[in-house]
Amino acid sequence: MGRKKSNVLPFKPYESTSPDGYENHYIRITNSLFSSDAKRSLTPLAWNLYESMLIEARGHPSVIFSQQMGKESLGCSCNGYTKCIKQLIEKGFIKRKPRSCFSASEYIFSDEWKNY
Numbered sequence: 001m002g003r004k005k006s007n008v009l010p011f012k013p014y015e016s017t018s019p020d021g022y023e024n025h026y027i028r029i030t031n032s033l034f035s036s037d038a039k040r041s042l043t044p045l046a047w048n049l050y051e052s053m054l055i056e057a058r059g060h061p062s063v064i065f066s067q068q069m070g071k072e073s074l075g076c077s078c079n080g081y082t083k084c085i086k087q088l089i090e091k092g093f094i095k096r097k098p099r100s101c102f103s104a105s106e107y108i109f110s111d112e113w114k115n116y
Contacts, residue, residue, distance in 0.1 A: 027054040038091045038116035046084040049074055050093055053107065062097060062108045091116055 010021025029051075033039060039047065052073040057063035070081040088094045092112030099106060 025055060025058055027051065029054075033113070036113060036116070038093070038113035041091060041116065042087055042093075043084070045074055045076065045080060046087040049081070049084040050088055053094070054109075057109070062106055064104045064106045066104050 008022070010016075011018070011023060011026075012021065015021075016023055042050070049070060052070070053063050053065050056065055056069070067078060067081055070084070071078065074081060074084065076084075085094075089096065092110055092115060094107040095110050095112075097106040097108050
């Protein structure tokens with residue numbers, strides 16, 4: 001019995017810097033998400049944060065994302081990061097997972113943006 005053929009297709013040359021077109025990590029953003037009213041209502045900084053969270057999650061439905069990670073990925077202050085998180089929660093992209101006072105911030109990806 002042979003090995004199953006992989007369904008993973010390489011990226012086009014204009015989509016990746018990888019010479020063979022294969023990437024270890026990438027995110028999936030559908031056209032309906034990208035063109036949604038909820039996405040268009042986000043600031044560019046909030047959208048960048050959402051993309052950073054998707055990359056960090058690596059396909060999992062939740063992500064541990066600290067304020068420090070957010071500040072580094074956005075290059076902004078604590079206030080800027082906090083405003084972006086608030087936008088993502090209000091527009092239905094993420095939910096904050098309940099936590100103890102000593103645990104890192106964990107967020108769950110949500111589909112409530114569809115109802116925006």
